[in-house]
Amino acid sequence: MEIGVLLNADSAEADELVALAQVAEDNGIGIAVVTGNRHADAWVVATWITGVTDRIRVSVPPRDEPFDPAGADSAVPAVLAKAVATLAALAPERTLPPGARWTVVDADADADAGSVRDAAGAGIPVVPVHTAGDVTRLRPLVAAPEPEAPAGRPHRSALALAQRMPGIAYDAVPAGLAARAVEPGDPEHRAVASTYLRGGNPGLVLRPRTVAEVADAIAFARDHRDIPFGVRSAGHGISGRSTSRGGLVISVGAMDSLEVLDRSRRLVRIGPGRTWKRVAQSLVSHGWALGSGDYGGVGVGGLATAGGIGLLSRKHGLTIDRLRAVELVLADGTPVRASDTENPDVFWAVRGAGANFGIATAFEFETSVVGQVGWAQLTLVSTDIEESLYRYGQIASEAPTDTTVFLVTGRARQGQWVVSLFAVVDHPDPDTVIARLTPFLDLGQLARQQVVMTAYPGVMANAVDIGPDGQQGFGEPVSRSAFIPELTRQFAHEAAELLSSDLVYFFELRAMGGAITEVPSDAMAFSHRSPLFQATAMSSSDDLLSAEWDRLRPHFDGLYLSFETDRRPERLLDAFPGPVLERLRRLKAEYDPTNLFRDNFTIPPAELPVSTMAGGEQTFETEKAA
Amino acid sequence: MNDYGHDLLFGSFVTPVAQPAQHGVDLALVSEQAGLDLVTFQDHPYQPSFHDTSTLLTYVASRTQKIAVSGNVTSLPLRPPLGLARAAATVDRLSGGRFRLGIGAGAFWDGIARMGGRKLTPAQGVAALREAIGIIRDAWDPDQQGPLNHEGPFYRIEDGDRTPYAHRPIPIWVGSYKPRMLALTGAVADGWLPSIEYIDGGLPGLADANHRIDDAAHEAGREPAAVRRLMNFMRASLVPTGQGFLDGPPEVWIDRLTMLALEHGISTFLIGGDDPTTLTRFGTEIAPAVRENVAHARR
Incomplete structure (x- = not known):
């Protein structure tokens, strides 16, 4: 099993700690946590260990106290962060990922794997050691097998599992979604963590491919009201609502089909995950186009639920003006179709406030005739x-x-x-x-x-294709x-x-x-x-x-x-003037009464007070405090 | 004309760029391979394209056997003295005495402030450095027992922890140019670590700075020879470029370095440019010839 040793820099000399780390590595132990800051410098010891060993990962508990310039022993947080980044770059795969949790467990000579694992909870057990004998005594634990993954679930290493975030029932992810779900410890996580402009570190990304899977993902979201919740089509959104730190993201990027429904009416059906660049490429052979903002990397879902002010708009209107029908899954998991004749209220709401009402799974547009x-x-x-x-x-x-x-x-x-x-x-x-x-x-x-x-694809071609590393926005836009x-x-x-x-x-x-x-x-x-x-x-x-x-x-x-990105409540009235907001709030009360879709210009359901109008994660903070 | 009689040391002055990640490590290994005595790195934590120099120094020391390492120079405002003393002593212990503490009062105050450090006036910076050197030496002093207490204008410590196992007193080299800093260097430092490009007035300016250090040393009751004189050459090229003090084939370097050693007392030569070939020839051709010249002249 994955196990670490705890090296205390206050109670041994630096070279003794390095020697213990070497013994630990020789005995198959994968992690050395160096603590203490009164005698040897823990960060120096950890860095040195990476230089003289081959495999063992190191970590130093973060120092959380604020910087005091007059405190001769204080440390500048930004400098500490830079030190961590530097070691991660100098010694790749040799530092413990920042999100990996560990728990100090005092394991005596005859401790069994099960009790050590129980004592460590969600973290990796880290055992204090003072002598080489303390280290070699851990061999039976090292040799103990890791627990099996639940049936039908992908296997994850103990290190990956230790990066799971609090408040998320990972093992409750519906079976159909589990294989494609991305957790913080997964290699793919880096590629899905951030969006075009916002850095993120979501606790879980669910990637449904069907309407039923979208409903399953929404059910999972309903069970996770206490963490941020974002919905992503292509992750371009300037306000960055499609990622979070520690939250749930439902990404419909895989639902990216396009089919022509009716050639004579120029009617096409498009999945929310397709990018506008690919939409343009698919329509051009028919002599058609759909106006779509000014950047080809934007996803259909994000734009077609908000507006779409683009480079064809003065001639052909907003993107939503071309929308004839939409299918979405509501907060309670019900799939609905909305158009001028079916659920017209929903159709009205989706075109401008769609993020508040459900997750769109298909859009039907009447395209425009656009040549050169x-x-x-x-x-x-x-x-x-x-x-x-x-x-x-x-x-x-x-x-x-x-x-x-x-x-x-x-x-x-x-x-x-x-x-x-x-x-x-x-x-x-x-x-x-x-x-x-x-x-x-x-x-x-x-x-x-x-x-x-x-032709219009030549305009949309300005967007570079997103590579396997995903988008690397950082900070808060x-x-x-x-x-x-x-x-x-x-x-x-x-x-x-x-x-x-x-x-x-x-x-x-x-x-x-x-x-x-x-x-x-x-x-x-x-x-x-x-x-x-x-x-x-x-x-x-x-x-x-x-x-x-x-x-x-x-x-x-x-x-x-x-x-x-202004999260002050009064912005809601700027987005939706009084009568529009009133109607939206009534519809919200009808279709999303518990305000599940809350992270992108939250519209409070009619019966909730206006004081909860601040958007998304802040709302969550407020609710939790209240 | 001064020759303080120090043994000669040769080394590199490497830019700690973060991309490619191993740049500094590789140049340190080249430096060691070339027989150089020292590898040093700039320290500008607020420069986003650079590694953290402190971590890089430790890592480099762990990957080398003989060569000594130093910041050139460590930014005190972002690395408060007691933590700095502890880190330095730890690297020194692990490396078998291969750490040197190049230190400065801080430059680029806006960058320092942006990073979260304390912005000081130049005069305050000098005073803070003097106070910090006292704290660092106190923390290292094996003869001192009990907790470290200090109450000064810039730093205060209550029941601080000493770092009792410095391998031996680690040399403290101060980067300085202006009169107040030169006076501090002469009074308390083990070495003076400027860059030749920043010394105003060319060689006469160098002579003047040396005199100021000598005078300050005397005033503090020390021998001027207690302060090693080091020198960075940021622009150093074996191909004539018309720039820089070391500019041309090895013979030119050998003559100029010999002159600096015998006439200006410079005994440590650190070259920039980040070029492996130049570093190799510096260590294998130029350094032995300069050593021989100086030994011959001193006989």
């Missing part, structure tokens, strides 16, 4: 960002609806802003494309341009969203001020209008039909960005929830 389009990526340099923003606002909103142009900029460098324009002109004639784009060239000095005639009814001179002025500070490293304006405005604002839960722009700002400081963004609020009318 002009696709332009222009880079300009601006010395007057206020003027550039203002002019962009005028040109982009007055452009014909076949022309959709997004603007991206960020911090100034030496008084200059790099302004990138991403433009689609849905028109097959190159001269018309050039004519449509020409006015935008005045926004700054043109530094680079790439304009091609291409800090992003703000706002709908801008009209890009006024005053807004351009204040936005330019924001961009003149160092605070915002990414700032985007997405042109709206056109076909988006043709849908009545009460037609679906997404109700922001009249604004001409959607603005996004990203920063590394949540507090500072909140303060600055709040100053701009007079220019705003609502927000797009997919780009928003």
